[in-house]
Amino acid sequence: MAAIQASPRLRQRKASLKMRLVPYLFLLPNMAIFGLFTVWPAINGFNISMYSSSNGRTFRWEGAGNYQRILTDEDFWGIVRNTVVYALSFVVLSVVLGVMLAVLVDQQRRGRTFFRSVFFVPVLISPVVAGLVWNWMLERQNGLINTFLRSFGIPEVPWLVDNNLAMVVVIGVGTWMQVGFYMLILLAGLQSIDPSVYEAAKIDGASRWRQFISLTFPLLQPSILVVVVLATIHGFQAFDFIYTLTGGGPVGATTLIVQYIYENGFVSPIRYGVASAGSVLLFCAIFALTIVNWMIGRKREAA
Amino acid sequence: MVKKMRTTARLLAGLAAVGMLAACAPGQVEGQGAAAGPSAVQSVDPAQFAGKTLNYVYFTDGPDAEATAQLISKFEEKYKVKVNLETLPYKDLVTSVQARLSGGNAPDVVRLTGLTDFRDDLLDLRSYLGQDYAKEFLPGPAVGATGQDGKMLAVPSDLTLNGPFVNVDMFKKAGVSLPDPEKPWTWKEMIDAATKVQKATGSQYAFAMDKSGHRLSTILNEYGTALVANGKSALDTEKAKQALTPLIDMMRDNRMPRDFWLGSGSRYSGANEIFLAQDAPVYLSGNWQVGQFAKNAKFEWAAAPNPCADKCGGFPGGKYMAALQKSKNPALAAEFIRFMNTTENQATFIKAGGFLPTRKDLSEKGVAYPARQADMDVFLKDLARTPELGYAANSDPAFTGSATELVNAVSDVVGGKKDLSTAVSDLQKKTQSLVQELH
Numbered sequence A: 001m002a003a004i005q006a007s008p009r010l011r012q013r014k015a016s017l018k019m020r021l022v023p024y025l026f027l028l029p030n031m032a033i034f035g036l037f038t039v040w041p042a043i044n045g046f047n048i049s050m051y052s053s054s055n056g057r058t059f060r061w062e063g064a065g066n067y068q069r070i071l072t073d074e075d076f077w078g079i080v081r082n083t084v085v086y087a088l089s090f091v092v093l094s095v096v097l098g099v100m101l102a103v104l105v106d107q108q109r110r111g112r113t114f115f116r117s118v119f120f121v122p123v124l125i126s127p128v129v130a131g132l133v134w135n136w137m138l139e140r141q142n143g144l145i146n147t148f149l150r151s152f153g154i155p156e157v158p159w160l161v162d163n164n165l166a167m168v169v170v171i172g173v174g175t176w177m178q179v180g181f182y183m184l185i186l187l188a189g190l191q192s193i194d195p196s197v198y199e200a201a202k203i204d205g206a207s208r209w210r211q212f213i214s215l216t217f218p219l220l221q222p223s224i225l226v227v228v229v230l231a232t233i234h235g236f237q238a239f240d241f242i243y244t245l246t247g248g249g250p251v252g253a254t255t256l257i258v259q260y261i262y263e264n265g266f267v268s269p270i271r272y273g274v275a276s277a278g279s280v281l282l283f284c285a286i287f288a289l290t291i292v293n294w295m296i297g298r299k300r301e302a303a
Numbered sequence B: 001m002v003k004k005m006r007t008t009a010r011l012l013a014g015l016a017a018v019g020m021l022a023a024c025a026p027g028q029v030e031g032q033g034a035a036a037g038p039s040a041v042q043s044v045d046p047a048q049f050a051g052k053t054l055n056y057v058y059f060t061d062g063p064d065a066e067a068t069a070q071l072i073s074k075f076e077e078k079y080k081v082k083v084n085l086e087t088l089p090y091k092d093l094v095t096s097v098q099a100r101l102s103g104g105n106a107p108d109v110v111r112l113t114g115l116t117d118f119r120d121d122l123l124d125l126r127s128y129l130g131q132d133y134a135k136e137f138l139p140g141p142a143v144g145a146t147g148q149d150g151k152m153l154a155v156p157s158d159l160t161l162n163g164p165f166v167n168v169d170m171f172k173k174a175g176v177s178l179p180d181p182e183k184p185w186t187w188k189e190m191i192d193a194a195t196k197v198q199k200a201t202g203s204q205y206a207f208a209m210d211k212s213g214h215r216l217s218t219i220l221n222e223y224g225t226a227l228v229a230n231g232k233s234a235l236d237t238e239k240a241k242q243a244l245t246p247l248i249d250m251m252r253d254n255r256m257p258r259d260f261w262l263g264s265g266s267r268y269s270g271a272n273e274i275f276l277a278q279d280a281p282v283y284l285s286g287n288w289q290v291g292q293f294a295k296n297a298k299f300e301w302a303a304a305p306n307p308c309a310d311k312c313g314g315f316p317g318g319k320y321m322a323a324l325q326k327s328k329n330p331a332l333a334a335e336f337i338r339f340m341n342t343t344e345n346q347a348t349f350i351k352a353g354g355f356l357p358t359r360k361d362l363s364e365k366g367v368a369y370p371a372r373q374a375d376m377d378v379f380l381k382d383l384a385r386t387p388e389l390g391y392a393a394n395s396d397p398a399f400t401g402s403a404t405e406l407v408n409a410v411s412d413v414v415g416g417k418k419d420l421s422t423a424v425s426d427l428q429k430k431t432q433s434l435v436q437e438l439h
Helices: A001-046 A065-071 A076-108 A112-124 A127-138 A143-149 A165-192 A196-203 A208-219 A221-237 A240-245 A257-266 A274-302 B002-022 B064-079 B090-102 B116-121 B139-143 B167-176 B187-201 B213-222 B237-252 B258-262 B272-276 B291-296 B330-342 B345-353 B360-365 B373-385 B387-396 B401-413 B420-438
Strands: A056-060 B053-058 B080-085 B111-114 B155-166 B208-210 B284-288 B302-303 B318-323
Touching: A001 A274, A056 B291, A065 B420, A076 A112, A076 A165, A076 A208, A076 A221, A112 A165, A112 B002, A127 A143, A127 A165, A127 A240, A143 B302, A165 A196, A165 A221, A196 A208, A208 A221, A221 A257, A221 A274, A240 A257, A240 B237, A257 B155, B053 B090, B053 B330, B064 B080, B064 B330, B080 B116, B090 B111, B111 B330, B139 B155, B139 B284, B139 B318, B139 B387, B155 B167, B155 B213, B155 B330, B155 B345, B167 B187, B167 B302, B187 B208, B187 B284, B208 B291, B213 B237, B213 B284, B213 B387, B213 B401, B237 B258, B237 B420, B258 B401, B272 B284, B302 B373, B318 B330, B318 B387, B330 B345, B345 B360, B401 B420
Parallel strands: B053 B080, B053 B111, B208 B284
Antiparallel strands: B111 B318, B155 B284, B155 B302, B155 B318
16 A cells, blocks of 8 residues: 555656756756866866876876975966966956947947957957967067057167066957957946936936946946956966967066966976966966955845 | 855865875876887898888978988888878977877887987887997987987987078178188187178178077087086086177177067077078078078078187087887887988988988088088088087987076076076076986
8 A cells, every 4th residue: 555655756756856857968968078178187187286297198196296396486476476467457458448348339329230340350360360460560670560650750669578568568469359258248238238227317317427337337247247257267368379479578577377387288398297286276266266256246246 | 054064065075086086196107017128139121011001200391301201212112111201390299299109109200309208218229220220320419319228219310510600792791701611710700700790781680599598508518518418417607607698798789689589488489580681690500591591592691610619619409210119010110210311311311401410421421412512511510520518418308498498597687687697597506406307
């Protein structure tokens, strides 16, 4: 009797299990690819960071030796400083310019698609090519920009050979390459704001600036948070265009952490362990910053 | 509270899983499973290779590619085998061969510029080519192909030598006499001549050189020191300061292109375009430029002897042919290396590529190049003057890393980050640390 009574419950449980499993099955292909090509290499990278190897086949146990080596390396701290300066400037410029461009494009009655495309085009250019092209344009003697400046009697500017200017150039080119992407995210955020709130503000006599400060900016905050998180990740991962633009020079003034990892991993003498340890440290930094950004965002949303 | 505990438990479980994974070595632990080569010399019968396939991973300097293809055809015909020639871009060579070794798909033979990255993977060729085979090669280049316990890990297949070129048209226009290859000029004479030509012709610079630690080592060698040699840091800081001072002075007053040096960061950069554009009358590079200049220079130029300081002569480089322990056909690989480096075949190869010989017989007999014989003779004469220290330095496992640090040291001084004494002293510490790490 008990067995007969349990049967519908069992069926119910089975059905419920199936229902719970279905979404995971839909996610499975994507998660399998993500696990195989992202999670597994990341775990393996952490593992390799505990060893030293120059060929990727034979390994010697180092424990925390690679981390100790990196953290006691004077050059590394210079690179960390460069990376922080670049990432911070990149995030601030990306958000400010992204918001400005999004608002300007949103206000266009005609040609909105055209302007959106114009600002987005640099995102589509290969970073390596972008670095090379800007390198040619910014060369001191024969570069396009200095040639143009010379025609107005302005002396040559050492764009790529002055430490501070080179960092300014790298930040500028990095922002130019990505700002179109962030503009699109912010533009989508702007377009999702209910127009009736602006109508109400107009009726109340709010100026355009007041509308921007009191309505647009607060309502755009979820999109801004996304941009801040993405720009932080992009900022800390910047490498390819810098390598072809300045090579990390002059005198290491634009060498960022990914170049440090690349040079340990792929330039003789190869040190896979040190490169992996650098990657783990970079992951920890980006992860921590993303969590902080996310928590700040949640607090604001709750408020 | 329960939620928090669950999250903490999950986090700890995750960390434990990662920790357990970390406890497993990602590959073979050092000292385990080293492959042993055959102990006795094996006799070779060409018929034994018939029908086999050999994979040769190669990079080209340009003109040598055709000669290599011709020699491979001859080998295939003689031994009735198939050679797969895989030409890779030079910058991908090491990582690509490393990846193939990791993936169990090792090539049989590989052309290399140095053995550092593969020393533990290379076949000891003595077992196939005989104990005395190394004696067929010049002692300097042979040093670079020798491993621990006298193992012959490769065959030096061609030799290069760093050295300067002069723009003859500019020298003539300035009324400055050209250097005599028989009586090399000094560093001071070379810089004075270059500066005079610059002033007389209005060229942008007096002197240009590739941004390379290998090229900078030429100057160290001429001043009687080296970065590393024979497993030790060999840098004499006083001599290094003397050697680098003229270059730094020239970059400070822009007689040498400062922007060129600083603007490429940590990347290698060749100054050949500066010389070809006639922006500098003297250019320090090496004999591999002869073919390129013969083709592209729109002016009269010549190879000049290396300037002397304490010593004369240049700094050697070159390439090696090596077989891998994981080769499926080690005997065929060794035989292919022997074939490509017979007197006749090496002559064909170096004539086409504009290289210098590594074989003693070719070096003694001399090589008749198809063009620019006088320029190649300048390098051959300098080869005889080149100090042994250069070969010992270039073949040291710590050389490549130290050469990078040498470029960084010069950049630090030129960029105003350090004074020369501090930069050289730091360089010495870094070379010592590299020697410790790589030996």
